[in-house]
Amino acid sequence: MTIHRKLCTAAAVAAFALVGLSAHADQLADIKASGQISVGIFSDFPPFSSASADMSIKGYDIDVAQDIADSLGVKLNLVSVTGQNRIAYLNDKRVDILMSVGYSKERAEVLDYAAAYAPYYIAVIAPAALAISSKDDLADKTIAVNRGTLEDTSLTAAAPASATIQRFENYNSVIQAFISGQTQLMVVGNDVGAQVLARQDALKPEQKFQLLTSPSHIALRKSEEGLKKAVNDAVAKMVAEGKLDASSKAWLKTPLNPENLKD
DSSP states (O other): OOHHHHHHHHHHHHHHHHHHHHHHOOHHHHHHHHTEEEEEEOSSBTTTBEEOTTSOEESHHHHHHHHHHHHHTOEEEEEEOOTTTHHHHHHTTSOSEEEEEEOOHHHHTTSEEEEEEEOOEEEEEEETTSOOOSGGGGTTOEEEEETTSHHHHHHHHHSOTTOEEEEESSHHHHHHHHHTTSSSEEEEEHHHHHHHHHHOTTTOEEEEEEEEEOOEEEEEOTTOHHHHHHHHHHHHHHHHHTHHHHHIIIIISSOOOGGGGOO
16 A cells, blocks of 8 residues: 555544534534533333323423433433334434333443432332331231232332232232232332332331332443533432432422432
8 A cells, every 4th residue: 555545544543533523523412512411311200200280291290300401501402212112213213211210231231321319219118107117027027019010020029928929910900909908018119119108198108128129220321431420410410409308308398318229
Protein backbone atom coordinates (compact mmCIF):
# COMPACT_ATOMS: atom_id res chain seq x y z
CA MET A 1 0.00 0.00 0.00
CA THR A 2 1.37 3.44 -0.96
CA ILE A 3 1.90 6.18 1.60
CA HIS A 4 -0.89 8.14 -0.08
CA ARG A 5 -3.35 5.26 0.29
CA LYS A 6 -2.27 4.72 3.90
CA LEU A 7 -2.95 8.36 4.69
CA CYS A 8 -6.31 8.21 2.95
CA THR A 9 -7.25 5.08 4.88
CA ALA A 10 -6.21 6.63 8.20
CA ALA A 11 -8.19 9.75 7.40
CA ALA A 12 -11.26 7.69 6.55
CA VAL A 13 -11.03 5.74 9.82
CA ALA A 14 -10.65 8.98 11.78
CA ALA A 15 -13.61 10.53 9.98
CA PHE A 16 -15.76 7.45 10.66
CA ALA A 17 -14.84 7.58 14.33
CA LEU A 18 -15.79 11.25 14.51
CA VAL A 19 -19.12 10.56 12.81
CA GLY A 20 -19.78 7.75 15.30
CA LEU A 21 -19.02 10.00 18.23
CA SER A 22 -21.19 12.74 16.80
CA ALA A 23 -24.06 10.32 16.17
CA HIS A 24 -23.78 8.97 19.70
CA ALA A 25 -23.25 12.40 21.22
CA ASP A 26 -24.18 12.52 24.90
CA GLN A 27 -27.67 11.56 25.98
CA LEU A 28 -27.68 13.88 28.98
CA ALA A 29 -26.79 16.82 26.72
CA ASP A 30 -29.49 15.73 24.25
CA ILE A 31 -32.11 15.60 27.02
CA LYS A 32 -31.22 19.08 28.22
CA ALA A 33 -31.17 20.42 24.67
CA SER A 34 -34.61 18.96 23.93
CA GLY A 35 -36.04 20.22 27.21
CA GLN A 36 -37.62 16.91 28.20
CA ILE A 37 -36.82 13.43 29.41
CA SER A 38 -38.89 10.48 28.15
CA VAL A 39 -39.46 7.90 30.84
CA GLY A 40 -40.84 4.43 30.19
CA ILE A 41 -43.41 3.34 32.77
CA PHE A 42 -46.03 0.64 33.19
CA SER A 43 -49.28 2.60 33.02
CA ASP A 44 -51.24 0.09 35.12
CA PHE A 45 -48.88 -1.01 37.87
CA PRO A 46 -50.26 0.25 41.20
CA PRO A 47 -48.95 1.54 43.51
CA PHE A 48 -45.95 2.40 41.33
CA SER A 49 -47.94 3.89 38.47
CA SER A 50 -51.63 3.92 37.58
CA ALA A 51 -54.43 6.24 36.48
CA SER A 52 -55.85 8.46 39.22
CA ALA A 53 -59.37 9.89 39.47
CA ASP A 54 -58.47 12.73 37.11
CA MET A 55 -56.96 10.16 34.67
CA SER A 56 -53.41 11.40 35.20
CA ILE A 57 -50.78 8.77 35.97
CA LYS A 58 -49.59 8.84 39.55
CA GLY A 59 -47.62 6.60 41.89
CA TYR A 60 -44.21 5.93 43.41
CA ASP A 61 -42.49 5.69 40.02
CA ILE A 62 -44.06 8.95 38.88
CA ASP A 63 -42.81 10.76 41.98
CA VAL A 64 -39.26 9.59 41.24
CA ALA A 65 -39.46 10.29 37.50
CA GLN A 66 -40.76 13.80 38.16
CA ASP A 67 -37.97 14.49 40.62
CA ILE A 68 -35.36 13.33 38.10
CA ALA A 69 -36.87 15.63 35.47
CA ASP A 70 -36.89 18.53 37.94
CA SER A 71 -33.26 17.88 38.87
CA LEU A 72 -32.31 18.08 35.18
CA GLY A 73 -34.44 21.17 34.64
CA VAL A 74 -36.57 19.54 31.94
CA LYS A 75 -40.17 18.44 31.40
CA LEU A 76 -41.28 14.90 32.15
CA ASN A 77 -42.69 12.90 29.23
CA LEU A 78 -44.24 9.63 30.39
CA VAL A 79 -44.27 6.80 27.84
CA SER A 80 -46.38 3.70 28.45
CA VAL A 81 -44.42 0.48 27.90
CA THR A 82 -44.99 -3.24 28.42
CA GLY A 83 -42.76 -5.97 29.74
CA GLN A 84 -42.35 -7.22 26.18
CA ASN A 85 -41.42 -3.96 24.43
CA ARG A 86 -39.72 -1.78 27.00
CA ILE A 87 -36.11 -2.82 26.39
CA ALA A 88 -36.64 -2.34 22.65
CA TYR A 89 -38.13 1.12 23.38
CA LEU A 90 -35.01 1.98 25.36
CA ASN A 91 -32.51 0.77 22.79
CA ASP A 92 -34.48 2.30 19.91
CA LYS A 93 -34.29 5.66 21.76
CA ARG A 94 -38.06 5.96 22.14
CA VAL A 95 -37.43 6.47 25.86
CA ASP A 96 -34.40 7.77 27.74
CA ILE A 97 -34.80 5.69 30.90
CA LEU A 98 -37.01 2.91 32.22
CA MET A 99 -38.56 2.64 35.68
CA SER A 100 -39.15 -0.57 37.68
CA VAL A 101 -36.44 -2.78 36.20
CA GLY A 102 -35.23 -5.68 38.31
CA TYR A 103 -31.56 -6.61 38.01
CA SER A 104 -30.51 -9.70 36.08
CA LYS A 105 -27.26 -10.70 34.40
CA GLU A 106 -29.10 -11.27 31.13
CA ARG A 107 -30.58 -7.77 31.09
CA ALA A 108 -27.22 -6.27 32.07
CA GLU A 109 -25.84 -7.47 28.73
CA VAL A 110 -28.18 -5.18 26.78
CA LEU A 111 -28.78 -2.22 29.13
CA ASP A 112 -27.18 -0.41 32.04
CA TYR A 113 -28.48 0.06 35.56
CA ALA A 114 -28.59 3.26 37.55
CA ALA A 115 -29.36 3.35 41.25
CA ALA A 116 -31.87 1.12 42.97
CA TYR A 117 -34.68 3.47 43.93
CA ALA A 118 -37.69 1.35 44.87
CA PRO A 119 -37.99 -1.55 47.27
CA TYR A 120 -39.35 -4.79 45.94
CA TYR A 121 -39.61 -7.64 48.37
CA ILE A 122 -41.80 -10.59 49.18
CA ALA A 123 -43.56 -10.00 52.48
CA VAL A 124 -45.43 -12.13 54.96
CA ILE A 125 -48.57 -10.17 55.87
CA ALA A 126 -50.80 -10.91 58.85
CA PRO A 127 -53.21 -9.07 61.16
CA ALA A 128 -51.47 -6.85 63.70
CA ALA A 129 -52.82 -9.01 66.52
CA LEU A 130 -51.03 -12.13 65.25
CA ALA A 131 -47.47 -12.48 66.56
CA ILE A 132 -45.27 -13.39 63.60
CA SER A 133 -41.61 -12.39 63.29
CA SER A 134 -39.77 -15.19 61.49
CA LYS A 135 -40.30 -18.21 59.28
CA ASP A 136 -40.42 -20.43 62.37
CA ASP A 137 -43.61 -18.63 63.39
CA LEU A 138 -45.29 -19.90 60.21
CA ALA A 139 -45.63 -23.32 61.83
CA ASP A 140 -49.27 -24.50 62.03
CA LYS A 141 -50.47 -21.39 60.15
CA THR A 142 -52.58 -21.25 57.00
CA ILE A 143 -51.04 -19.06 54.32
CA ALA A 144 -52.40 -17.82 50.98
CA VAL A 145 -50.07 -17.41 47.98
CA ASN A 146 -50.32 -17.04 44.20
CA ARG A 147 -49.57 -20.40 42.61
CA GLY A 148 -46.35 -20.78 40.62
CA THR A 149 -44.95 -17.33 41.42
CA LEU A 150 -41.68 -16.31 43.05
CA GLU A 151 -43.73 -15.78 46.21
CA ASP A 152 -44.84 -19.41 46.02
CA THR A 153 -41.33 -20.82 45.64
CA SER A 154 -39.93 -18.54 48.36
CA LEU A 155 -42.69 -19.50 50.80
CA THR A 156 -42.42 -23.20 50.00
CA ALA A 157 -38.68 -23.09 50.74
CA ALA A 158 -39.13 -21.19 54.02
CA ALA A 159 -42.30 -22.61 55.58
CA PRO A 160 -42.10 -25.34 58.26
CA ALA A 161 -43.66 -28.67 57.36
CA SER A 162 -46.66 -28.01 59.60
CA ALA A 163 -47.68 -24.85 57.73
CA THR A 164 -50.66 -25.14 55.39
CA ILE A 165 -50.01 -23.35 52.11
CA GLN A 166 -53.15 -22.59 50.11
CA ARG A 167 -52.31 -21.74 46.51
CA PHE A 168 -54.64 -19.60 44.38
CA GLU A 169 -54.67 -18.74 40.70
CA ASN A 170 -54.45 -14.94 41.01
CA TYR A 171 -53.74 -12.15 43.50
CA ASN A 172 -57.37 -11.18 43.93
CA SER A 173 -58.10 -14.68 45.21
CA VAL A 174 -55.09 -14.55 47.53
CA ILE A 175 -56.23 -11.22 48.97
CA GLN A 176 -59.84 -12.38 49.36
CA ALA A 177 -58.79 -15.56 51.16
CA PHE A 178 -56.76 -13.48 53.60
CA ILE A 179 -59.23 -10.70 54.35
CA SER A 180 -62.14 -13.15 54.66
CA GLY A 181 -60.28 -15.21 57.24
CA GLN A 182 -59.95 -18.29 55.03
CA THR A 183 -56.21 -18.06 55.71
CA GLN A 184 -54.37 -16.44 58.62
CA LEU A 185 -51.60 -14.95 56.52
CA MET A 186 -50.72 -14.16 52.94
CA VAL A 187 -47.42 -13.90 51.11
CA VAL A 188 -47.23 -11.31 48.32
CA GLY A 189 -44.90 -8.73 46.84
CA ASN A 190 -44.90 -5.36 48.57
CA ASP A 191 -46.63 -3.83 45.53
CA VAL A 192 -49.68 -6.07 46.04
CA GLY A 193 -49.40 -5.84 49.81
CA ALA A 194 -49.58 -2.05 49.78
CA GLN A 195 -53.10 -2.20 48.37
CA VAL A 196 -54.25 -4.40 51.26
CA LEU A 197 -52.46 -2.39 53.93
CA ALA A 198 -54.19 0.75 52.68
CA ARG A 199 -57.75 -0.57 52.66
CA GLN A 200 -58.26 -2.93 55.56
CA ASP A 201 -58.65 -0.74 58.64
CA ALA A 202 -60.63 -3.31 60.59
CA LEU A 203 -58.18 -6.16 59.98
CA LYS A 204 -55.15 -3.92 60.56
CA PRO A 205 -52.82 -6.04 58.42
CA GLU A 206 -49.10 -5.39 58.60
CA GLN A 207 -45.88 -6.69 57.10
CA LYS A 208 -44.32 -9.13 59.52
CA PHE A 209 -41.06 -10.02 57.80
CA GLN A 210 -39.52 -10.46 54.36
CA LEU A 211 -38.73 -13.67 52.51
CA LEU A 212 -36.76 -12.12 49.64
CA THR A 213 -35.68 -8.66 48.50
CA SER A 214 -34.80 -7.53 44.98
CA PRO A 215 -35.04 -3.74 44.54
CA SER A 216 -36.16 -2.02 41.36
CA HIS A 217 -33.61 -0.04 39.37
CA ILE A 218 -33.72 2.68 36.75
CA ALA A 219 -32.41 1.36 33.44
CA LEU A 220 -30.68 3.30 30.68
CA ARG A 221 -28.69 2.61 27.55
CA LYS A 222 -25.09 1.50 27.86
CA SER A 223 -22.19 3.97 27.87
CA GLU A 224 -24.28 6.92 29.04
CA GLU A 225 -22.18 7.73 32.07
CA GLY A 226 -23.27 11.37 32.27
CA LEU A 227 -26.96 10.47 32.46
CA LYS A 228 -26.24 7.61 34.85
CA LYS A 229 -24.45 9.94 37.26
CA ALA A 230 -27.24 12.53 37.02
CA VAL A 231 -29.88 9.88 37.82
CA ASN A 232 -27.82 8.44 40.67
CA ASP A 233 -27.28 11.91 42.12
CA ALA A 234 -31.02 12.65 41.92
CA VAL A 235 -31.95 9.42 43.70
CA ALA A 236 -29.29 9.94 46.38
CA LYS A 237 -30.67 13.42 47.01
CA MET A 238 -34.22 12.04 47.29
CA VAL A 239 -33.01 9.57 49.91
CA ALA A 240 -31.08 12.24 51.84
CA GLU A 241 -33.97 14.71 51.82
CA GLY A 242 -36.57 12.13 52.82
CA LYS A 243 -38.51 12.33 49.56
CA LEU A 244 -38.27 8.60 48.88
CA ASP A 245 -39.43 7.88 52.41
CA ALA A 246 -42.42 10.18 51.88
CA SER A 247 -43.30 8.44 48.60
CA SER A 248 -42.94 5.04 50.25
CA LYS A 249 -45.33 6.06 53.03
CA ALA A 250 -47.79 7.53 50.53
CA TRP A 251 -47.82 4.71 48.00
CA LEU A 252 -46.36 1.59 49.67
CA LYS A 253 -47.91 2.36 53.07
CA THR A 254 -44.69 1.72 54.94
CA PRO A 255 -41.56 3.76 55.71
CA LEU A 256 -38.61 3.28 53.37
CA ASN A 257 -35.95 0.98 54.73
CA PRO A 258 -32.65 1.87 52.94
CA GLU A 259 -31.59 -1.77 53.34
CA ASN A 260 -34.31 -2.64 50.82
CA LEU A 261 -32.45 -0.66 48.16
CA LYS A 262 -29.51 -3.05 48.31
CA ASP A 263 -29.26 -5.92 45.82
